[in-house]
Amino acid sequence: MASETTTVKEIPIEIKSAKKSIWLQMKKMKLLYVMLLFPAVMLFIFSYLPMYGVLIAFKNFSPGLGIWGSPWNNFEHFTRLFEDFLFIRALKNTLIISLLKIVIAFPAPIIFALLLNEIRNQKFLKVTQSISYLPHFMSWVILSAMIIEVFSPQRGIVNFIITAFDGDPINFLSSKVFFVPVLILTDIWKEIGYGAIIYLASIASVDPAQYEAAEMDGAGRFKKMIHITLPAIMPMVIILFILRLGGVLNAGFDQILNLYNPLVYEVADIIDTYVYRSGLEQFQFDYATAVGLFKNIIGIIFILGANAIIRRKSEHGIW
């Protein structure tokens, strides 16, 4: 009864003067707008103003003339882009490294979560999990310092093992053959545990009755994993996979910038590191911005595409 009377009261007012009531509402909530102003201004300065700076991708930028005053150059940087051997190489490396990471590093946390789920000793499970996501909380600078030691030809354990089997020491981080495998391996090291958290959460939401019913039917461990646990995490796997595909142009800037060196540029230089070097080390601001813009536009198309696919899929009920 009570709710009926309030709706009857409110409707005529809203029809009469919707505009006025919005205004009144805003007046009532003015303090909330004042609060919003602080983060909104900060966001405008540090996220929106740089979008204006992207204009230099279409100009011959000279710092003296400023962003607006510099002359337009008829997409010169973009035509140069496709004749630039170093850019083509960076694009190729980005795709190779990223796709290898998707194929090899993406499934790792899924397998890790499925196997962890088979452990029934809760204490063991917790300790293993805590150890597994420790590297996630370290920066690539710190991890690189460790990786350099592990693979060092002078003292690294990997080369110690190789020489123990009468092999010759390998300088992994300067080798065009081994650099990319090291990237993938260390990427797994950093993210396998943290990536598994979300899958373990989906597994935890499975109704135990399902497992019990399967056991009644004589299903073993492996059958339960394939027929109950895996389908339970599949929606999450699909969503994360699509999102990962959307980010295919991000091959791991922090990781590569800290591990690579000129000897392996041929296989390791990705678009982001190329933008960094040509922009901030060689000071070709305008060209580097054009390269970055090219990458961002393709990246946004991929990510928005990925989001659209997820939305459509989840409507049609992979859930």
Next chain:
Amino acid sequence: MVGKKRFSIFEWLLMIGFIIFSILVLYPFWQTLVLSFSDPNQASSLGPNLWPERWIPDAYQFVFGYGDIMQAYANTIVRTLSGTFLIVAFTMLAAYPLSKRDLPYRNTITIFFLIAMFFSGGIIPDYLLVKNLGLLDTRWALILPSAVNVFYIIIMRNYFMTIDKGIEESAFMDGASYFTILTKIILPLSKPVIATIALWAAVFHWNEWFHALVYIQDDSKTVLQMIVRDMLTAMDLSQSANGAAIGGGGGGSSENLLLSNVRAATVMISIGPIVLVYPFVQKYFIKGIMIGSLKG
């Protein structure tokens, strides 16, 4: 019975596998610790390096006696505290109004925030902006550009939206302002999400090095991560730098130290705080991931 026994063998194998896995994950950390306490002679020979021949604290003495490193340590602490405060404050200021379903133009404002999550100028326009604002080589350049994080805002907003509206409305009837409601009612009820975001922000600032690389030239304003990074590139430039004694004739005990000893010690002191608090706070990170994934 037979079935159960087979399971337990499987489980044993699995547990052995996980123990090996854990050792592999931790080995690089342990090796760094050993290296930081090792004799340079041991450090320059191939070996598993599981234990120092003798524990010598020279590398730490060098690091703690080296003005630039200690200055960078202090800078990192100041940056983490102030940067975390800024992020948490701006996140609350945006999340609370946006959690009000009846806020006029709420969707428009939300989109204004969301766009920044998808579009960015890129590193060069960011650099030019910081330069034009006159923030290059100032400590502000390390905390202002990252002060608003849209992802955190969405997570906190979603959390606020789950709080019962009844308490808030009755406080409002009693004449409390929105600001009072936020500080006296909402925030005390939101401790878990605030803790999670504060921890994320603190880890971010503690680990962040790229802004320091690009925006800071002055050694007295740099951060610990950059000290370690400079030591990485020093080794890259020439293989000989690898074995060269650093510190020269400067201070007695540092004469025979290797760059790698000092780097390992610097790595240890820079991950120290994270590793020490890690066991106590990790549950908040996990909680955060849940909040973020289920509703975000």
